[in-house]
Amino acid sequence: NAGVTQTPKFRVLKTGQSMTLLCAQDMNHEYMYWYRQDPGMGLRLIHYSVGEGTTAKGEVPDGYNVSRLKKQNFLLGLESAAPSQTSVYFCASSPPQNSYRLYEQYFGPGTRLTVT
Amino acid sequence: AQTVTQSQPEMSVQEAETVTLSCTYDTSESDYYLFWYKQPPSRQMILVIRQEAYKQQNATENRFSVNFQKAAKSFSLKISDSQLGDAAMYFCAYRSARGGATNKLIFGTGTLLAVQP
Numbered sequence: 001n002a003g004v005t006q007t008p009k010f011r012v013l014k015t016g017q018s019m020t021l022l023c024a025q026d027m028n029h030e031y032m033y034w035y036r037q038d039p040g041m042g043l044r045l046i047h048y049s050v051g052e053g054t055t056a057k058g059e060v061p062d063g064y065n066v067s068r069l070k071k072q073n074f075l076l077g078l079e080s081a082a083p084s085q086t087s088v089y090f091c092a093s094s095p096p097q098n099s100y101r102l103y104e105q106y107f108g109p110g111t112r113l114t115v116t
Numbered sequence: 117a118q119t120v121t122q123s124q125p126e127m128s129v130q131e132a133e134t135v136t137l138s139c140t141y142d143t144s145e146s147d148y149y150l151f152w153y154k155q156p157p158s159r160q161m162i163l164v165i166r167q168e169a170y171k172q173q174n175a176t177e178n179r180f181s182v183n184f185q186k187a188a189k190s191f192s193l194k195i196s197d198s199q200l201g202d203a204a205m206y207f208c209a210y211r212s213a214r215g216g217a218t219n220k221l222i223f224g225t226g227t228l229l230a231v232q233p
Contacts, residue, residue: 031219040125042207042223058220090161094219104151105221107161 001026004108006091012114013081021076021111023091030096032074033058033105034066036087043090049074050096081115088112118143120210122224129198130232136183137193137227139208147213150184150191151221156204164206167191169213195229203231 007022023032030051035043045058049068063085065077074093078085091108119142129135141150152164167175167184174182179199183192195202208224 033220035221035223040225042120042122042225043221044223045220048220088159092161092221096219103219104163104166105219110159 003027004091004093004106006089006108006111008111009109010112012116013078014116015082017081018077018079019081019113020078021089021091021113023074023076023093023108024072025074025091025093025106026072027093027106028071029093029106030071031094032068033092033094034064034074034076035090035092036060037090037110038087046076046089078113081113083115086113086115118145118148118210118212118222120208120222120224122208122227124227125225126228126230128230128232129195129202131198131200133198134194134196135198135229137195137206137208137229139191139193139224141189141191141208141210143189143210143212145212145214149211149213150182151209151211152180152182152191152193153207153209153223154202154204155207155226156201161207165193198231200231200233203229205229 004025033048034046037043047066049055052071055066089111092105094105095103148169150167154162165177179196205226209221
């Protein structure tokens, strides 16, 4: 199993450009998440999905869109990149909440995005 | 809303010594989970240890243990016999256990641990 993979690992964008970050998981997890990590701020949730075809906003959703057309993939889009979106982006996945078992989140390796 | 606070931006420990990283949290919920994640320079997030709030016994994983004080809303991580490979950023995280919750994690701002040889 590859676990959670992210594409690309690094990217530099100019202000106003668009791009899509791809997250893929091969563990058949229902839930998937996108976080961003900024110095001194920890990881903050951007958007998440509790199943194929569903998405929801997290703590810092502005400027991002997401899609979950297939269970194994969760895409994060930046329509018009801004320097404030310079960050490291992490994708994670987990099975659904279960009162009988504590499931952890599995993280991808991260994507470092720089917007100039 | 729940919050997680790590008041130590940086810590340092000598190899083979013991270090304790602090974490406090705020919640009105009674059932939740707490985690410590390690992030080495490779950026990969690695789960170190977890604690269910309903369990009074503190979790331990080899050289890692926690001091969970539910009434004080405190969740500190103790690393014994520190090794050079323990050098990393450590994040404390909270997750609700209530029905309908979506496993979202709320992270603290992290503590950067340096291990001196």
